[in-house]
Amino acid sequence: MKPSKSRYYCPEAQRHKILFESEKKAEDFIRYNNEEIRKATGYAPVRSYQCIACDGWHVTSSSEVRDLPSKTEMVIQAFREAQEEKKKRKEQAAAVRQEWRDRLEVAAANLQMQIDVIKEQIDNKGDKTIIISLIEEAFQVFARLGKAAKFRKHKRDLERELYRLEFGAEQLPDDAESNILIQIQTIEYLLENKSDKALIHHIINETAKALRTSRNTVFVKYSKAQLEGKLNRLLSLLQQ
Known part of the structure; x- marks a missing residue:
């Protein structure tokens, strides 16, 4: 006699089936x-099988065993793949955020280095044009850092310091030869201490620009060609 108890709707078979707790x-x-x-129905169960959807065992009159994933297994697999994809996206986003933070750290370190160089240049009465150019570049770096929450609390202090440096630079005299010599000494110092190459390259370019535009300057200690040679040698050392 076909039993009527322990019958549950099986979402896998999409009909009611008897559910057993063990094989x-x-x-x-x-x-x-x-x-x-x-005798009662003309057919009878011939084997049992485990049902993932019902978390138990059913019986079936079909002797054919299909080696195919069930609907529930496919749903579970799709869910796992979706979770894995979500995990990958999360890891990628975390990697991007970390890269962004690392870049900000480097930019902050470079900004502090620029500020230190500018202070030294002002103390040594360096070239006014170059110093102002360095200050402008420092302001650009500062503007990028200002968007990062980590640096917001220091923003006001950094801004005041940059404005003080800018004011100090404006008070410098316009002695082209002395200023260029001081810049060359600064470049030599930065190279010796293996400072940031981008910063050194920028100072070399600005010094060369100042040298090119000093047409009415009378050079006493070195000729213009000698100063250009010094800058070219420093540039070669930087590129090694």
């Missing part, structure tokens, strides 16, 4: 009820 109980059901069910 043994399912096999015992087949053993003791097979003939009676066959």
Whole structure:
């Protein structure tokens, strides 16, 4: 006789089926009820199988065992793949944020280095044009850092310091030869201490620009050609 108890709707089979809590109980059901069910219905269960959707065992009259993933297995697999993709996107986003933070750290270090160089240049009465150019570049770096929450609390202090440096630079005299010599000494110092190459390259370019535009300057200690040679040698050392 076909039992009517322990019948549950199976989403995998999309119909009601008997649910057994173990394989043994399912096999015992087949053993003791097979003939009676066959006489009553014309067919009978011949094997048991585990159902992931119902978290138990069913019996079936089909002897064919299909080696295919069930609907539930496909849903679970799709869910796992979606979770894995979500995890990857999260890791990628974290990597991008970390890269951004690292770049800000480098930019902050470069900004502090620029401020230190500018202070030294002002103290040594360096070239006014070059110093102002360095200050303008420092303001650009400062503007980028200002968007990062980590640096917001220091923004006001940095801004005041840059404005003080700008004011100090405006008070410098316009002695082209002395200023260029001081710039060359600064470049030599930065090279010796293996400072930031981009910063050194920028100072070399600005010094060369100041040298080119000093047409009416009378050079006493060195000729213009000698100063250009010094800058070219420093540039070669930087590129090594």
